[in-house]
Amino acid sequence: MDLVAYVETAPRRGETVTGRAFRTVPGGKGANQAVAAARSGGSVSMIGAVGEDDFGVRLRASLADAGVDTTGLRTVEGESGTAHIVVDDDGGNAIVVVPGANGTVDGLADGDEQRIAAADALLLQLEIPLPGVIAAARTAWEHGVSVVLTPAPARPLPSELLAVTGLLVPNEHEAAVLTGKSDPRDAAASLLAHVPEVVVTLGEKGSLYAVRDAEPLWIPAPRVKAEDTTAAGDTFVGALAVARGEGRAMPDALTWASAASALSVQRPGASASMPYRTETDAFAATLNGSRTPS
Template identity: 70%
Template sequence: MTAITVLGSANMDLVAYVPKAPRLGETVTGREFRTVPGGKGANQAVAAARLGARVAMIGAVGADAFGVRLRSALTAAGVDTCGLRTVEGASGTAHITVDDEGGNSIIVIPGANGLVTGLESGDEERIAASGTLLLQLEVPLSAVAAAARAARAHGVRTVLTPAPVQPLPPDLPDAVDLLVPNEHEAAALTGLTDPRQAAAALLERFPEVVVTLGAAGALHAARGQEPYTVPAPRVRAVDTTAAGDTFAGALAVALGEGRPMREAMAWAAAAAALSVQRPGAQDAMPGRADADAAFAGGPQP
């Protein structure tokens, strides 16, 4: 079984569903409000666990009702939460607006996630016992860098989703094996709006890059190889909140199982396409059987 460790955030998502997102200064009437467990770290952990991996989560939740629910959601998905600390104060929250086209805008309040500043007792051992480390940027960069260095020291593949996008420490790329930005994050990191040009620029710092392109699929680029695009299944999106995290978790599972990159990307795209057809984040993530069925019935690269 593929073993994955995730260091990252756990947030309670406070989601408002509206016909159209409000402009600055505008008030609109929504049609539904939900509180659902989320956070990019927890989302990727749940995605990977539901797809068949053995997953351990490193992070923090607050000593509040949200923290209890966030831990319970991870445990219910089969994620090992021994590395998920409970700290004084509030859990992280994400305030999300989802429109009728499935688009979203998000404000993240770090809460307990902001106290994850480095590795604690047992964390390096958790990382060393896995085949892949999944990282994002909703916890302090000091913790992200420490985890990446630990993974490099133990020969563990490190996959970084650079979101929310921000300037990266100069030495972090040296400890990252695969960067998985979306096209907007790739543009922010490079100043280049064309995904192929952005990917080429990122290869100056990272050995391998997969840029997710939404409905257009995903672009792969690696040093010494020709870039290529893997298509995504055509579906009607209801809520895209979980798409990127589902893709990252699925990609880590597929690569951990030894699948070639092109096939791994196609399988991850099929899983992500399933997630956008349901509302919410973790609630929308598919199980292994559904992902396999969608991959078998979808467009092949």
Template identity: 70%
Template sequence: MTSIVVLGSTNMDLVVYVPRAPALGETVTGRSFRTVPGGKGANQAVAAARAGGEVAMIGAVGADGFGTQLRATLEHCAVDTDLLRTSEGPSGTAHVVVDDEGGNAIVVVPGANGTVTSLTHGDEALIGTADTLLLQLELPLSVVVEGAVTARRLGVRTVLTPAPTQALPPELLAATDLLVPNEHEAAALTGLTDPREAAQALLRDVPEVVVTLGAAGSLYAVRGAEPVAVPAPRVRAVDTTGAGDTFVGALAVALGEGRPAPEALAWAQTAAALSVRREGASTSMPYRVEIEAAFRSPDSLEANAV
């Protein structure tokens, strides 16, 4: 079983479902409201655990009811929370608007996540036991850089999701093995709107890049070779929240198991396709048995597409 450590955020997602997202200054009436455990770090941890990985989480929750729920959710999904800190003050929250097409817009308030500014000795020791370290940018950048540098020193593969998008310092890029932006993040990082051109530009700084393209699939690029496009299964999207994190968590498991990159991407896209058919982020993420069944029979997914 592949071992994965996630250094990342935990948030409670406050999700409202609307026919369409409001324009600036506009008020619309929502259909329903839900609170769903999330955060890019926790989402990737849950996705990897459900996909069959052995997963541990480094981060922080607040000393509030949301913090209790977030920790309990991770533990219920078999994620090790021994090094998940409890910080005074509120947990992180994400305020999510989901429209009838399954699209979303999100505002994140860091809360306890903002207190994770450096690694402890225990954190470093845990990272050293892993095959892969998953990183995102919802924690302070200082600890993300420290985590990547520590993983590189200890021989642990690093996978970075550059979201929310910001300038990436050279020391972080130098310690990143695989960069996984979506097409909008790739464009923001490079100034190039064509995903192939953006991927090639990113390869100047990191050895491998996967650009996710939503319903169009993903693009895999490695130095010295032409990018490879991997199509995604066709499905009817209900809620795309957390689909990217589902993809990254499943991809980390597939790569850790030694699957070739194109197969690993296709397997991860199957997991993401399953997730968008359900509401919520962590609540929508599929289990390994579901991923394997759909991967073997993609027609079962496409039968429900419109």
């Protein structure tokens, strides 16, 4: 559950500021990507866990309302995961995640292998224990299912996970943490030694797509006035997975995902801000495609 405080300027260490609004919004990177994919027209199942608290009830209901199959969503003792978010007037955010029930997802449960095997793609994030991520990714790889990994929160990735990842989607900060390289192009080139495809998201600057033995492509982001960037990256990944599943070429898929992300940042909240397919289609039709970075 996202606990979001809106402020003019985010507080520095030791500083107290007065906020202008507070919202409690269903979130979590996995749930956000599930909702984004569902609203983009995908058929989505969620594997994860919520607690026995009121947040857990609300989180399950919000996924179901978005059309996500929650059969694989476990209910465990204790509290649901929370994210404590400060959003400033420029749309920037800072987030503290408390895993809660997410910390129990350290492996697959009954029925999870069948859910993964039936999918076109498995979207993974790092807000559950790494053994759970690896187990899911390996299962997908064994069944020929594409693994799309968002390495957030950023941490070193074991070779056994990278070996079964088809597409890695870090933001520029995460790419730098993973590689030690601040230039996104250099970071992407370094990551291609471990995975076949990389998309580095660059916020308002767009995204960089890199594949082995080819020049990288820069996909510009639409120019919009951002109100809240909280779920921009998750919206992008969810929409991208649907576009790839439909067989679109990557430049077109990335432009379409960028359109979805640009729509989401103009609205408050996480999953509540995510556009529906008809909205993304209409906005994407007004955009140009990709460029080769200079």
